[in-house]
Amino acid sequence: MTEPTSPDPRRAALMAAAEALFFERGFAATSIDAIIERAGGSKRTIYALFGSKEGLFEALIRENTEKMFGAPFFGAPSLGLEETLTGFATHLLELFTRERTIGLYRVVVAEARRMPELAASFHRLGPERGRDWIAGVLAAAAERGEIGPVDPHSAASQFLGLVRSDVYFEIVLGLRGPLGRTEIAQIADSAVATFLRGIQPRGRLRP
Amino acid sequence: MTEPTSPDPRRAALMAAAEALFFERGFAATSIDAIIERAGGSKRTIYALFGSKEGLFEALIRENTEKMFGAPFFGAPSLGLEETLTGFATHLLELFTRERTIGLYRVVVAEARRMPELAASFHRLGPERGRDWIAGVLAAAAERGEIGPVDPHSAASQFLGLVRSDVYFEIVLGLRGPLGRTEIAQIADSAVATFLRGIQPRGRLRP
DNA sequence: TTGACAAGGTAATGACCGTTACCGTATCTG
DNA sequence: CAGATACGGTAACGGTCATTACCTTGTCAA
Known part of the structure; x- marks a missing residue:
């Protein structure tokens, strides 16, 4: 489904910001605006890459799980x-x-x-x-x-x-x-x- | 006639509604309006009894913990x-x-x-x-x-x-x-x- | 150089949030 | 019965939310 490693720096920055905020505040209490403020760029990019807030969250969980528990x-x-x-x-x-x-x-x-x-x-x-x-x-x-x-x-x-x-x-x-x-x-x-x-x-x- | 310590029925209804919603959706995703819709009454009562959303949440956690783990x-x-x-x-x-x-x-x-x-x-x-x-x-x-x-x-x-x-x-x-x-x-x-x-x-x- | 097109920043949208000001009502005191 | 007072319902307020329409900008082919 998703590529194992994507060289997109915008995507990496979004993921890093999303990790910091979602893990600290939880899903509902974290806003898209807060993620953008931390990662830079535009909300438009989030919706282009992940479709929705929940899509970003799911990708974050999946990729972190794989990274942490990978073999x-x-x-x-x-x-x-x-x-x-x-x-x-x-x-x-x-x-x-x-x-x-x-x-x-x-x-x-x-x-x-x-x-x-x-x-x-x-x-x-x-x-x-x-x-x-x-x-x-x-x-x-x-x-x-x-x-x-x-x-x-x-x-x-x-x-x-x-x-x-x-x-x-x-x-x-x-x-x-x-x-x-x-x-x-x-x-x-x-x-x-x-x-x-x-x-x-x-x-x-x-x- | 009246019980020595009167258990406020409005308070009990609020607690029951808060429990159902907070435990199901989490703190941030639960709104005061949703709690009132389920418990009846008015938002005014929540702020009179608990001061704030967080106050209601804290009372809920404390009372449930004591009820469940009591001796x-x-x-x-x-x-x-x-x-x-x-x-x-x-x-x-x-x-x-x-x-x-x-x-x-x-x-x-x-x-x-x-x-x-x-x-x-x-x-x-x-x-x-x-x-x-x-x-x-x-x-x-x-x-x-x-x-x-x-x-x-x-x-x-x-x-x-x-x-x-x-x-x-x-x-x-x-x-x-x-x-x-x-x-x-x-x-x-x-x-x-x-x-x-x-x-x-x-x-x-x-x- | 120019035209077109894609990408991304900006601002609008409509809904909903926690909290509180306001007001009607019901109960109690004299 | 009259007045006061406290309680609780209604609606408004200022802010924020996820999402999207719109527009600017940069890029590249012809």
């Missing part, structure tokens, strides 16, 4: 399970607690009721890929006998929750600033440790 | 740890996946940047109480030796994430309807099982 989860398959999970958890925390990602998430959640297909596309192009990748990692580990038999999908769901923990909830509400590297490493290590012990069948020990 | 977590202390955690997880899932709670959460997240103290008050009056209660339960269990020594705060944070798992994320994005009782019980049981195994010190068995 970041395919770590080296040579690593052991624990290292793979820790690497994934670290990456997830770094990504999800970034100011940009929080802004994107907030605005998608805010409009999820009025633009359901936009929220679905955000999830499909973004978080769902990480969840599926982790489910694959767990399925392979279970097949190799590294962990006990699990339902990969629900185990991945638990792992994601464990990594986000309550910390992500608080960050989304604006109660915490972004995490430092030390904090991220600590949360990731602790989540992986809890998870690996947690999914072992009752009464079994890790080797 | 629901103080279960019977006679139960065992596993039953206590399962009861809490079930309650949390029922509450957080309700349509009303999702609407409240969406709108608080959407306005978290512009009304930070509102988001903080939501958290303090709501989710934080559950987290603190669970932390207390875990601290007491650790002191009794039922579980190994843990940092109650970060263990509670992990437990909350584990219960919400990725399912809550998907519901907030509108990708899933509310959960059924069976689904909730399954998620709660599984989360508690993973958690209790997960927080045991490395190499220790549950009795």
Whole structure:
């Protein structure tokens, strides 16, 4: 549908201004005039490129989702399970607690009721890929006998929750600033440790 | 004859209309006129009772938060740890996946940047109480030796994430309807099982 | 050089916004 | 019954909104 990269500088300026304003104020509270004031140029250009305010918003969400979540989860398959999970958890925390990602998430959640297909596309192009990748990692580990038999999908769901923990909830509400590297490493290590012990069948020990 | 504390019916009607509209459309996209059209009466009354649109919004958020999260977590202390955690997880899932709670959460997240103290008050009056209660339960269990020594705060944070798992994320994005009782019980049981195994010190068995 | 045409800046449009001034009315005091 | 007072409905106000018609300007072929 849309070209992956467009070399149009007007388009890039509009996108940058739209990102700053939509992510800060939300969709309804951001006016076309404010976007133009920040990006320069003319309203005419927005309607020529995007058709409407909602069209600009949709393009912004889609492109940011793809940019942020574009193929970041395919770590080296040579690593052991624990290292793979820790690497994934670290990456997830770094990504999800970034100011940009929080802004994107907030605005998608805010409009999820009025633009359901936009929220679905955000999830499909973004978080769902990480969840599926982790489910694959767990399925392979279970097949190799590294962990006990699990339902990969629900185990991945638990792992994601464990990594986000309550910390992500608080960050989304604006109660915490972004995490430092030390904090991220600590949360990731602790989540992986809890998870690996947690999914072992009752009464079994890790080797 | 008259009740000791008279609940103003105009105020209640305004609150009901405001809830339906703010939770559905968000703050900026909801107009005072639309609220009046739904609640009846006059705009004059809104400004007499709440001072402004934002005042009405703040009162709505505060009262809904208190109504939803008011003292629901103080279960019977006679139960065992596993039953206590399962009861809490079930309650949390029922509450957080309700349509009303999702609407409240969406709108608080959407306005978290512009009304930070509102988001903080939501958290303090709501989710934080559950987290603190669970932390207390875990601290007491650790002191009794039922579980190994843990940092109650970060263990509670992990437990909350584990219960919400990725399912809550998907519901907030509108990708899933509310959960059924069976689904909730399954998620709660599984989360508690993973958690209790997960927080045991490395190499220790549950009795 | 000139004509035409496309692109983008300007200003208009019609609707709607939050807020408040104004005024009728109903209730209460004397 | 008369007057005052507080409440709530109506309509207006100044501003802003998304969208579009109009027009200026720059470009390029002939």
